[in-house]
Amino acid sequence: MIKLIASDMDGTFLNPQGSYDKRRFQDLLRQLTERNILFVVASGNRMERLRQIFAEVSDNIDYVAENGALVIDKGNLLARQTMPNHLVDAVVVFFADKLRSYRVILSGVEASYVLQGTSFEFGTAAVSQDELRQFFSNLVYLEDLTKRPKDPIVKITMMVDSDDVDEVTQQFNQEFHGDLRAVSSGYGAVDIIQSGVHKAWGLQVLMAKYKIKPEEVAAFGDSGNDKELLNLAKYSFAMANATQDIKNVACYQIASNAEDAVLTTIEKILSGEIK
Numbered sequence: 408m409i410k411l412i413a414s415d416m417d418g419t420f421l422n423p424q425g426s427y428d429k430r431r432f433q434d435l436l437r438q439l440t441e442r443n444i445l446f447v448v449a450s451g452n453r454m455e456r457l458r459q460i461f462a463e464v465s466d467n468i469d470y471v472a473e474n475g476a477l478v479i480d481k482g483n484l485l486a487r488q489t490m491p492n493h494l495v496d497a498v499v500v501f502f503a504d505k506l507r508s509y510r511v512i513l514s515g516v517e518a519s520y521v522l523q524g525t526s527f528e529f530g531t532a533a534v535s536q537d538e539l540r541q542f543f544s545n546l547v548y549l550e551d552l553t554k555r556p557k558d559p560i561v562k563i564t565m566m567v568d569s570d571d572v573d574e575v576t577q578q579f580n581q582e583f584h585g586d587l588r589a590v591s592s593g594y595g596a597v598d599i600i601q602s603g604v605h606k607a608w609g610l611q612v613l614m615a616k617y618k619i620k621p622e623e624v625a626a627f628g629d630s631g632n633d634k635e636l637l638n639l640a641k642y643s644f645a646m647a648n649a650t651q652d653i654k655n656v657a658c659y660q661i662a663s664n665a666e667d668a669v670l671t672t673i674e675k676i677l678s679g680e681i682k
Contacts, residue, residue, distance in 0.1 A: 409642060409676055410623040412439070413447040413471070413610055416460070418593040418629040419646055420448075420669045428667060429463065435673050436464055442677070445469055447613060449606045451562070451592040451632050453514060454479065455545060473514060474592070474600045474632050475609035476561040486612045488604045489516070489559035494585050498563055498599055499552045501583055506552065509575070509597075510566040515558035523548045527566070563599035564592075572597055576631070591631040591650070598632055607635035625676060627661075627669050628653055642681065644672060 414420045421427055439446050448457055449471040457472055458465045470479040478486040495513060502511055506522040513520040525548070549555055567575050572591050579589040579599070590605075592598045614624070626633075626640035629649035637643035637656045645657035646664055654660055662668035675681045 408623060408682065409444065409625050410619050411445040411447060411610075411614065411617070412625045412627075412673060412676070413449045413606075413636060413640070414627040414669050415606075415629060415633050415636070416448060416450040416452060416457070418648060418664055419627050419633075421460070421664065422667065423665050427460075428670060431667075431670055433464060435670060435677065436467065438677050439673070440467065444676075445613070445617065445619075447471055447610060449610060449626070449628075449633075449636055450474075451564070451596070451598050453519070453545070469613055471606050471609035471613070473562045474590075474598055475605045475607070476600070478609045478612045480613060480616065485616065486609065487516075487561065488601060488608075489561050490563075490587070490601055492560075494587055494601075495560045495563065496553050497585050498583070498587065501579070502565075511552070512546075512564045512566075513552060513555065513560050514562040514564060515556075515560050517556075517558045518547045519545050520547050520549055520552060520555050520558075522552055523550050565597045565599070567595055567597060569595040571595075590634075593630040600632075605635040606633065607639040610636060610639060625672075625681075627672070628657070629664070644669075 436446055447469045450457060451474040454472045457470055461468060466482045476488045502509055507525045510525055510527060572595060575597050576589040576591055586602045587599050588602055589597050589599050621639055622641040624640040625642035626636045627644045628637050629646040633653055634656055643657040644659045644661050645654045646668060648663040661672055
């Protein structure tokens with residue numbers, strides 16, 4: 408019996424426009440709550456964006472944010488992992504000549520930090536205007552990223568051309584000497600995370616609290632940062648638009664995010680078609 412449903416956001420739960428059918432989801436969430444089935448947002452995004460996406464129901468769901476570094480249960484902080492400063496500085500040095508072109512973002516607890524002169528283009532991104540305003544209001548531009556405020560860093564993100572994601576990811580993982588690794592998170596984003604800290608790690612914090620086993624978990628994903636999450640869950644679903652390595656990991660393949668496939672699959676879980 409499925410007791411927990413975890414879903415990635417961009418490229419999975421959210422459609423290509425970065426939105427979802429709110430009325431349909433809220434009805435499904437009500438049914439899940441009545442049956443004591445947890446719904447968990449498992450995302451690489453910051454909590455500020457996730458709370459905005461789920462503004463109407465934010466306190467009724469759980470979050471594994473920042474690729475697992477932040478775990479929130481019904482509005483309460485359960486766990487948070489931060490990066491050692493020396494590793495953050497090492498990443499800054501590693502990408503020293505590409506901090507602007509790769510749009511390197513240091514995500515802290517209080518704010519996000521980028522190098523002065525970094526520009527962002529979101530003309531075709533699946534992000535609403537409200538989310539863009541939230542994104543830029545949270546950015547702090549610095550002349551030197553190694554001389555940032557004493558704000559613990561939970562994740563490092565780069566926004567590169569989609570065609571360069573694999574090359575950037577592979578280069579970092581092969582050449583960087585430290586306990587960090589790069590994973591793709593969709594739409595040209597590459598996340599640098601601590602080894603062992605990922606969405607599955609964060610989900611296991613929630614699973615331990617609620618005494619839920621992997622065979623009672625359903626999970627949805629589409630990109631490299633979903634791999635551990637899908638490996639953890641017995642019921643693992645890859646989107647039709649997922650990368651091939653994610654399709655290889657998942658037990659099932661469903662339609663694309665453009666077709667609201669996550670919501671359709673949750674309906675099948677509730678109806679007993681999937682059990």
